[in-house]
Amino acid sequence: MKMELSKRAKQLKPSVTLAASAKAKELKAQGLDILSVTLGEPDFPTPENIQQAAIAAIQSGKASFYTPTAGIPELRQAVVSYIERYYGLTYSPKETLITDGAKFALYALFQVILDAQDEVLIPVPYWVSYADQVQLAEGVPVFVQGKEENQFKVTVEQLTACLTAKTKALVLNTPSNPTGMIYTKEELQSIGEWAVEHNILIIADDIYGRLVYGDATFTPIATISEAIRRQTMIINGVSKTYSMTGWRIGFAVGDQKIIEAMTNIASQATSNPTAVSQYAAVEALTGPQDSVEAMRKAFEERLNRLYPLVLEIPGVKCAKPQGAFYLFPNVKETMAICGYDDVTIFTDDLLKEAHVALVTGAGFGAPENIRISYASDWETLEQTVQRIKAFVEKKRQK
Structure with missing residues (x-):
């Protein structure tokens, strides 16, 4: 059959993180000793x-049937209670939507707020799917370059320079994937007040909000003032905090009119999130939280051990992350030492020759950087750095 694909399908690029992980798995299946630090996926079991909550839901028969599109009432109420406990904000269940992962919450949100050529401000570096999801909604991603000397964070002055009559929303991801940086309360207040003044919707991607290290503090932008809260849609989920990436449960919290429109999108796209995962998520949000802190401490220990080792790689420059579980080293000088000027070719050769799989910074809008996920066991992390160092020494230009 001869069938022409849509322009949308032709223009869509695969996620660089998922592509890197898939390539690593393919090579592993061929028998190669591949070390993969690609995915932002906790290595702890749920x-x-x-x-046990999931098993009980299956055995009782509750998980056998369709659920309301917006999520089971118990989970929507659990989200309300969670936001009240960790944000100090009060919402109603009608202002919440349960989705198939936080990624689909973002997808549905862009679908309901954007018309053709509407613009969304996206700070760079950015999570790989923001721009493509905006384009799938016929919107235009407008990239705002976060400067490395400012921890990759954008300023109100930079946002103002990119503001047009078409600007509809701003994506704010703190702690950040891929950099691990966190905006301060003062920085968020300035950005929030700017968004209110210009009627720009704030899309607060808070998925890493409970993975914070050292003296750093995560301030949800929605908590700064009532005006900013009304201007903000909160996107979150259970994947990172509770090591539930495979369960695919995210949630959106905010303006009821937007939530209802997102629910309509979901009703036509997915019907409802997986029932058993919803019952498991109720336990995650309302049950004991000691495992969350145990995993957070493990990530922090890995960061503190891995960070100085990464700095020993010739040419590497890297600010220490404050949250999430990624390092985002600048490897411009490292590449120059090895005779490279393209970070994607550099990472491809690391995979082919050193058998180390990581993610090119080009996919995040940062062509001088690479992303290393430390959501992996220590042996893998330590060997990864050793192999990168050996690769650089082997390639070093005399």
């Missing part, structure tokens, strides 16, 4: 109490 906590036992959450697993």
